[in-house]
Amino acid sequence: MNPEHYIHPLDYICGLKYYLTKKKLKCTYIVSSKNFIVEELIDWNNVGFSTEDGNYIVLRITKRNIDTFQALRIISSKISIPEKNIHILGLKDRDSTAIQYAFINKHLINNIGDLSINDENIIVETIGYTRIKPRKKHLTGNKFTLIINEPREYNRAKQIMTAITEKGLPSYYGYQRFGIKRPNTHILGKYIILGRTDLFAKELLRSIYPLESIQSIINRRLGIYDKLYYEKMFSHNKNPEKALKTLSNMLNDLYIDAYSSYLYNLLLNKIIDFYGWSKLAARYPMPGCINSEKYYKDLLVKENIIYDELIKYTKCWYRKGLFKPINPSI
Structure with missing residues (x-):
């Protein structure tokens, strides 16, 4: 269990504080539809x-x-x-x-x-x-298949998988929930809860991120959104509040769910801070559950979010804090 040193900037942005082992494969893995x-x-x-x-x-x-x-x-x-x-x-x-x-x-x-x-x-x-x-x-x-064409790393991969199978991993919400090229979905959700349509618009339309394409960055700086689907729809509506409501409905509250997921990641970090891996096996409520305040209260203070406002937007479901793969193979 190694805190503080985030392996990747996205881990910090998404609240992924802990990892199981320092072992890693000595190879380059670029995610694609083929692997x-x-x-x-x-x-x-x-x-x-x-x-x-x-x-x-x-x-x-x-x-x-x-x-x-x-x-x-x-x-x-x-x-x-x-x-x-x-x-x-x-x-x-x-x-x-x-x-x-x-x-x-x-x-x-x-x-x-x-x-x-x-x-x-x-x-x-x-x-x-x-x-x-x-x-x-x-x-x-979900059933995941990763193809890594580096046979010399087979034994190390097997050791890592054994550790994951035996001890499990924090059941974090991963990059896809928050975005990879623009990891701000949860930030947009927070602005909705705060009622800050102005900050939402600025983040959606103007903020830039290092992994965006150069053309996307240029278009944002120039205010050209013709090739950015949701940005175009939002910017063409002269009523920002109405535009935000339309966008949220279209995306089935994606932004709110992303912020709930971010808070859940922070909750897992807090649990590990106090108890280590031992308490992760329990099921924990998402922020929208009526009994969730005791879990999230201190986190919401840091986030400057009022609990009674949060539960007006968020949904309730429970999620186990520990993930263990079923029938893993290499």
Whole structure:
């Protein structure tokens, strides 16, 4: 358990304070759709899955080199329904091959055949129905496959995986929740809770980050947002409050959820500060739960957030503080 020295600047920004071991592989790993594969694991039994009929159509989405929101925009355009009516259980990295599932009320679709998409970066297939609208609790996990072409590091990789399997890792929310090229999703969420539309607009439109493309930085400095989808939509609305509400609805409260996730990461840090790894196995509430104040009170003071304001925006679910991979292999 090694605090304080953050391995990467993104760890600091996202609140990822602790890591398990100093061991690392002596190789260069650049994440891409060829070497990083992720697939959602759904509790199909408890959502009433059927290939015959149900209340919600299930789409299997296989995407490469596009983020989840771009995938949803493609599907929305194809079937002519708003993105907010396409229900997903999580976000998947842009630089990956990702298999995830979307759920649409069947009464919104006239012809199921219209749901099929087979393009270079996205394949969409209808695989069946569910009886209920799935919730986060029905996402039982994700299956990750990482391809590292460095056979000399096999033994070290095995040692690291053994340590992770035996001791586990803090169940942090990772980079994808906050953004990699622009790691500010949680910052935007905080400004919403504070009621600071002015700071939200400045962060969304003007703030720049080192991993952004040069063209993106130039466009932000010049106030040119034609190729920045959400920035364009926000900036073209003359009423900032209305623009913010529209954007939040479109993204299903992504910004608020990201800030909740950031606070949860800080909570795990606090638990490890006081108890080490030993207390992580418990399930802890997200900030939106009615019994969460005792967990987050001191963190909210540092964040300058009033608890009664926070719970007006945030949702409640519980998350285990310790992550251990199931059936890992190398």
